[in-house]
Amino acid sequence: MGKRVLLIEDEPNIIEAISFILSRDGWSVSTHSNGHDAVDVVKESTPDLLILDVMLPGKSGFDILKELRETTSAETLPVLMLTARGQKADREMAERAGASRFMTKPFSNSEVLDAVRELVGS
Amino acid sequence: MATLNILVAVCLIYVTFLFVVAFAAERAAKQGHGGWLRSPLVYTLSLSIYCTAWTFYGAVGYAARSGLEYLTIYIGPSLVMVGWWWILRKLVRIGRSQRVTSIADLISSRYGKSNLLAVGVTLLAVIGTTPYIALQLQSVTLSFDVFSGSNEVAGSIVDRDSTALWVAMGLTLFTIVFGTRNLDVNERHHGVVIAIAVEAIVKLFALLAVGVFVVWGLGGGLSETLQRIDASEIGMWEMRGDRWASLIFLSAAAFLCLPRMFQVMVVENDHESYLRTASWAFPAYLMVMSLFVVPIAVLGLDILPEGSNPDLFVLTLPLATGREGLAMLSFLGGFSSATSMVIVASLALSTMVSNHIVMPIWLSATGGGAKISGDVRNVVILSRRLSIAAVVALGYLYFRLSGGGTALASIGLISFAGVAQFLPVLLGGIFWRGATRTGAFAGLSVGFLVWAFALLLPSFGSGVLISQSVMDNGLFGLAWLRPQAFFGIEGMDPLVHAVMWSISLNTLVFFVSSLVGFPSPLERLQGAQFVNVYEHSRRPQGWSGSAAQSEDLMIMAQRILGAREAQNLFEREAQRQGVSGYLPDPSPDFLQILERELSGSVGAATAHAMIGQIVGGASVSVRDLMAVADETAQMMEYSSKLEAKSEEQARTARQLRQANEKLTQLSVQKDAFLSQVSHELRTPMTSIRAFSEILRDSEKLSGQEKVKYSSIIHDEAIRLTRLLDDLLDLSVLENGQVNLNTQTGVLVDVLDHAISSALTGSSDTRLTVRRRKSHEVVHMTTDLDRLAQVFINLIGNAQKYCDADPAELTINASLSQGQMLVDFIDNGSGISKEDQAVIFEKFARVGEMKAGGAGLGLAICREIMARLGGSVSYLPGQGGAAFRVILPLAASKTTL
DSSP states (O other), X not given: OOOEEEEEOSOHHHHHHHHHHHHHTTOEEEXXXXXXXXXXXXXXXXXXXXXXXXXXXXXXXXXXXXXXXXXXXXXXXXXXXXXXXOOHHHHHHHHHHTOSEEEESSOOHHHHHHHHHHHHHO | OHHHHHHHHHHHHHHHHHHHHHHHHHHHHHTTOOGGGSOHHHHHHHHGXXXXXXXXXXXXXXXXXXXXXXXXXXXXXXXXXXXXXXXXXXXXXXXXXTTOOSHHHHHHHHTTTOHHHHHXXXXXXXXXXXXXXXXXXXXXXXXXXXXXXXXXXXXXXXXXXXXXXXXXXXXXXXXXXXXXXXXXTTOOOHHHHHHHHHHHHHHHHHHHHHHHIXXXXXXXXXXXXXXXXXXXXXXXXXXXXXXXXXXXXXXXXXXXXXXXXXXXXXXXXXXXXXXXXXXXXXXXXHHHHHHTHHHHHHXXXXXXXXXXXXXXXXXXXXXXXXXXXXXXXXXXXXXXXXXXXXXXXXXXXXXXXXXXXIHHHHXXXXXXXXXXXXXXXXXXXXXXXXXXXXXXXXXXXHHHHHTTXXXXXXXXXXXXXXXXXXXXXXXXXXXXXXXXXXXXXXXXXXXXXXXXXXXXXXXXXXTXXXXXXXXXXXXXXXXXXXXXXXXXXXXXXXXHHHHHHHHHHHHHHHHHHHHHSOOOHHHXXXXXXXXXXXXXXXXXXXXXXXXXXXXXXXXXXXXXXXXXXXXXXXXXXXXXXXXXXXXXXXXXXXXXXXXXXXXXXXXXXXXXXXXXXXXXXXXXXXXXXXXXXXXXXXXXXXXXXXHHHHHHHHHHHHHHHHHXXXXXXXXXXXHHHHHHHHHHHHHHHHHHHHHHHXXXXXXXXXXXXXXXXXXXXXXXXXXXXXXXXXXXXXXXXXXXXXXXXXXXXXXXHHXXXXXXXXXXTOSXXXXXXXXXXXXXXXXXXXXXHHHXXXXXXXXXHHHHHOOOSSOEEEEEEEEETTEEEEEEEESSOOOOHHHHTTTTXXXXXXXXXXXXXXXXXXXXXXXXXXXTTOEEEEOOSBSBOEEEEEEEOTTXXXXX
């Protein structure tokens, strides 16, 4: 049974793309597309890996991550952050919030795959 | 004796009458219907205090002795009046704008509000005026003598001294009652002015009556009188050019410089325009006054016994011919001339003495300002009253000491020459910015010393105050310092000699000292104010009120202006500043106004000092200001320009600060914008890259999948293009580079086009649009395409975001106040209040719906409407989301 990945992203086409890539690689992908209840969804679904977009309706990816890092169940959860604003400040903020990996859109599919494999394998 | 008693009775009645007139005038002025009190006519008549008893009686005596020379005394002032545009207008304007209370105040104010200078001018004015007051007292006693002398009843010799004393006391009383009734901030005395105007009429009428009697009653008609004149010595007068010129100059100078003339001409002036009337009316008055002088003199010499005093012909001629009634009238004329002069002169001098000598001493003795208790007003009024009494007393004393002898006969011209010393400083002050305080001091001192040495002291007779050896051999035995032959130039008329040397040395020293010295900043400032009085309506900023205590100022102002007056002033100023209550902030403006008000009561120098004591650090800001100005001579010239400049600098600094803040804000906004743009560009690019890689790398894709993924790529590419288009559009609009393609059209057509554009090309046409086309027949001239773009956007938004089912959009067009209003109201759940504030911002997207827009649509709409001169705004409370587009129709026609 493949590892479970939770993708939190609000852009339907990007959800479709990442789901396709990861599914094809044998991952079990579930998705969620707003920030409000993202933390609860993560706690409930206990994925092996979380892919988190920064700009989400309702609550930003940074805030969601901060909250997750404060709960015991998600303390060590590997998190891959995606952002469309490739500024240095965003990277720093992601690191502070506790992101395991940070990736700027647009990305190549192989990059995502490599990162996901690495994060879950380690 | 009977005559004398009647005379005393007439005097008393006349004086009572004057009291009543003055009282009535004061009352009328107080009740506010004293408009007639301030008329050019009254002003002109009040100027006639120039014609004192010396001119009333003395002109005839003068004519009897020196022929037509007496005319010079009238020609000088007439020239000044006719040329009013040149000097008088400026003096009056300065007097009014600077709240000048006296000639000493004017000079001190001009030369840096120097109180020392004011003291000097005041003392000199007192010295110059005292003999003149004595002369008036003498004329009254002499005329009393004539009446008592004509009465043969034995033992009725009137004590001259007591007559003079009674007259002096009466005049003091009158002046005190009407001159210091209240501390008028304008320093105007309607009662006094109207009384002297009445006296002016009395003396003119009296002299005319005597003249008519002499010509037609005694002379036997006009032609015979003329023959007599031809036959007399006066007819063969010879004119000495130098003496005439000096006398005309002297009387003109005195007319400007005499404290009493300054009082009626400048201080009591209610309106500059009065000068226009006075400029012809006053010379006419003088002409009428001088009309019968020669006939009276000639007939007096003819008819009256040898050795009669020609100074009293005006009285003795009627008396000798048994016309006691006429003599009485003539006496009243002389009495009027004397009294009006003494009243105004003592009033003017008391203002100067009180403001520049008594008050400064009192203030420094008591610590001054608001710190001491007691009502300063009472002190000021008391000091005025004492000053009046002192001035009149001085005149009386002079009269007693000089014994009322013949030495007084020439005192009129000597007095003129004394006050004429003010002329260079006065004219220099109002026409020459370079004139300095040092120069004024030096010039005045030299002028007065020369005048005293060459004219005043010798006038008492050789050996009285100035020894014969000095007269013959000069001061300290220096031959070139002989009082009547300076530098060895002999043979000149003593008067011409003294006037020439005193005035020219005065002027020379004044100019040279001014040129050599350097004026203080305050002098520069005041100089510019005076010289350019027509350009400067405002006073310079002289105070920085940071340290001032409004309450202290209020306490002080109440004491000087009176409680009600001060409270009104403070309340008015507080209101002007937008502060509630009675205490305005001590801004420089306010302090300036307060100083001006106070200077109306206590003089410029004292007011300046009083405020300085409270504010502390007197006029520091002026010095600061001027220190800056010293560096650029050009700025120095116009203090107001400088002021404007410093204001401008402050404004520029403020603008720079604002600009800086705005730039900082813009920089933050720019970062946010770039970050947003980056996000909006990267998001579709992510999809495009991901799916193109999928298409490239996956071989096992179904046909359906391929189509799906390709169309995602296609859609995202279009989204990118649209985003770039919007960004460019917005950038063009925001930079104002947009070219409007203005056309005339009808709203209904624009809406038709917009609706069809917005709804076609969209897969679902679920939105129903409701319109009332009859309301849409509005003709307008604007950029129709841009307007349609706004409409398309609003309709598109309704289509995308309206969450009702079925979705409806109502479009309402209406007209209001020359504006076309088009409302777009949908039946959805609308936009929350917080979101309403941001929907017009760039990249503002509301709610969780993703509709493919970048959030630039409404921002673009807002920019477009701004360019079209209208606006688009959210219209709350309409049920659903509602937007109102407003377009002014100013340039368009409407058929509705």
